[in-house]
Amino acid sequence: MIKNKSLISINDFSRDEILRIIELAADFEANPNQRLLEGKIIASLFFEPSTRTRLSFETAMNRLGARIIGFSDVNATSTTKGETLKDTIKMVSNYADLIVMRHPLEGAARYASEQASVPVINAGDGANQHPTQTLLDMFSIMKTQGHLENIKIAMVGDLKYGRTVHSLLMAMSQFNPTFHFVAPDELKMPEEYKSFLREKNVSFTEHRDMNDILPEVDILYMTRVQKERFSDLIEYEKVKNTYVLRNAMLDNTKDNLRVLHPLPRVGEIDPDVDANPKAYYFKQAENGVYTRMAIIASILGVK
Amino acid sequence: MEKELKVSAIKDGTVIDHIPAQNLFKVISLLGLENIPNQITFGTNLESHKLGRKSIIKVADKFFADDEINKIALVAPEAKLNIIRNYEVVEKRVVEVPNEIIGYVRCFNPKCVTNHQPVPTRFYLVGKHPLALRCHYCEKVTTEEHLVIL
Numbered sequence: 001m002i003k004n005k006s007l008i009s010i011n012d013f014s015r016d017e018i019l020r021i022i023e024l025a026a027d028f029e030a031n032p033n034q035r036l037l038e039g040k041i042i043a044s045l046f047f048e049p050s051t052r053t054r055l056s057f058e059t060a061m062n063r064l065g066a067r068i069i070g071f072s073d074v075n076a077t078s079t080t081k082g083e084t085l086k087d088t089i090k091m092v093s094n095y096a097d098l099i100v101m102r103h104p105l106e107g108a109a110r111y112a113s114e115q116a117s118v119p120v121i122n123a124g125d126g127a128n129q130h131p132t133q134t135l136l137d138m139f140s141i142m143k144t145q146g147h148l149e150n151i152k153i154a155m156v157g158d159l160k161y162g163r164t165v166h167s168l169l170m171a172m173s174q175f176n177p178t179f180h181f182v183a184p185d186e187l188k189m190p191e192e193y194k195s196f197l198r199e200k201n202v203s204f205t206e207h208r209d210m211n212d213i214l215p216e217v218d219i220l221y222m223t224r225v226q227k228e229r230f231s232d233l234i235e236y237e238k239v240k241n242t243y244v245l246r247n248a249m250l251d252n253t254k255d256n257l258r259v260l261h262p263l264p265r266v267g268e269i270d271p272d273v274d275a276n277p278k279a280y281y282f283k284q285a286e287n288g289v290y291t292r293m294a295i296i297a298s299i300l301g302v303k
Numbered sequence: 304m305e306k307e308l309k310v311s312a313i314k315d316g317t318v319i320d321h322i323p324a325q326n327l328f329k330v331i332s333l334l335g336l337e338n339i340p341n342q343i344t345f346g347t348n349l350e351s352h353k354l355g356r357k358s359i360i361k362v363a364d365k366f367f368a369d370d371e372i373n374k375i376a377l378v379a380p381e382a383k384l385n386i387i388r389n390y391e392v393v394e395k396r397v398v399e400v401p402n403e404i405i406g407y408v409r410c411f412n413p414k415c416v417t418n419h420q421p422v423p424t425r426f427y428l429v430g431k432h433p434l435a436l437r438c439h440y441c442e443k444v445t446t447e448e449h450l451v452i453l
């Protein structure tokens with residue numbers, strides 16, 4: 001039962017609950033204006049700015065007919081005057097039926113869910129979790145492949161710090177995938193995730209060059225390779241062009257291949273890919289609205 | 304047994320032996336011994352085959368509950384307890400790291416909410432040798448080498 005449950009970490013939702021959200025998201029895509037939350041108030045608390053995530057959530061709330069309170073700039077709130085997170089959450093849970101929150105501290109959303117008398121949806125807590133991103137990624141995989149089982153997924157770029165790839169890896173592991181990790185040495189997939197996969201008997205391979213595996217994969221999940229992650233800038237200069245996808249590289253790939261990216265991109269997908277029918281990242285962002293509608297509607301018990 | 308003689312005997316109470324010498328004061332503070340009125344004697348830098356230098360604490364008229372004493376397993380995993388009644392050892396116990404550790408270990412992640420807001424820390428035991436604790440909040444694992452007792 002998802003009703004009244006907080007969504008803090010992707011691990012909070014079972015396989016069946018994930019599938020239920022995906023099914024509902026498809027429903028909302030087919031019929032996006034369903035004012036099921038007329039008379040409900042949702043708090044949108046962004047303790048750090050994230051325009052992209054906030055717009056997606058607030059679009060979902062508006063399409064459901066809910067009213068929104070909150071802030072998108074922490075400087076405008078009493079938090080800067082030293083109010084504790086607990087006090088802010090206690091106060092807001094007396095006003096709203098649901099809290100969506102983004103916070104720079106890791107674990108802040110879990111803590112808020114323990115203090116709130118209403119459910120909390122984590123819209124990102126530092127580098128820790130961003131479960132609605134994972135669910136929209138899975139909805140996108142389902143839509144483009146028709147199912148979630150036995151998918152061959154390449155993850156490219158910053159696999160060390162990228163929380164979206166870590167959460168997606170954990171959640172997809174319930175559906176017997178094959179992973180191919182493509183990263184520079186400094187940004188390789190951490191050992192804890194690899195041992196998680198070994199325990200679950202999920203197969204994976206590691207590469208430095210994405211051309212090695214492009215012809216085999218169903219999903220190409222690109223991430224940003226940020227300069228500031230490198231301790232050695234010479235190393236960055238050496239590898240930066242290796243992790244850029246260009247249209248010509250998609251020539252000998254499978255017809256069902258789709259390119260995903262959590263956005264915003266910097267230089268890792270050349271604009272010449274955008275017109276290729278295999279480019280899916282803008283549609284993926286749109287899928288986020290339907291996925292968030294599904295999550296909100298399920299938690300508030302109207303679907 | 305002859306080494307115990309270096310610290311005076313007690314009639315009733317608990318003897319905590321095999322504490323690593325460098326962690327004596329952490330054990331005292333974890334058990335809140337500085338705040339109780341009981342008679343307490345301790346010896347430190349005693350020779351031990353296992354630990355090199357060990358400490359021993361004797362607390363008169365005090366018998367610890369499991370969840371109370373198991374707190375010290377993080378800093379004194381080899382600790383042995385002798386329960387004394389009328390100068391006789393009536394029971395021997397060892398300590399065990401609890402599965403859930405609330406309120407006395409610091410999360411090593413500087414960006415964890417517990418290091419910025421007045422939140423009691425909470426961990427789940429995910430490894431014993433070496434010790435590994437997963438933070439309930441930020442989900443990061445604090446290992447033995449980064450362990451700090453609050």
Ligand SMILES: [Zn+2]
Nearest residue numbers: 410415438441
């Ligand atoms: Zn933590």
